[in-house]
Amino acid sequence: MSDRTKGYTGTIVDGKKLAEIANGIYNLQYSSDFSACTVDNLLLIELEEKNVFGDPKYALVCSEGVGWEQDTYGCLEVPTNIGQMGLWNGRVFISVDTVKSCLTDKTEDISDYIRVFGDRLDRNCSLWQSKMSVVPATILV
16 A cells, blocks of 8 residues: 555535536537436545636546646536446536535545555646645644
């Protein structure tokens, strides 16, 4: 098992709520001529980098450590699973505020959220941690 740095937390996003939104987008694009999609629960993290207005910038990360940063239009790319057994993977762009409306009350350290299976996932974890900021611990004397 690898030693990952702790202290970088995000909030779990409800995949079922995201899927409802994504299916609405697909319905508008394809006039109901599509298979309903599913979306896995994802982790919303705040990045150290700010957007052009100086506001927080966010990213969504899956349990493989693959992630999608907020774009310049204030949207996050949300990966979807479409078709039998999720064999065709799609994506929709959803505003950060709408994604935030799907947040659960559960937080998780990204080092625990990204599953452990080899160096690639450890590198993915380290990459996202390098993009996040952690408030330094204050020691009171």
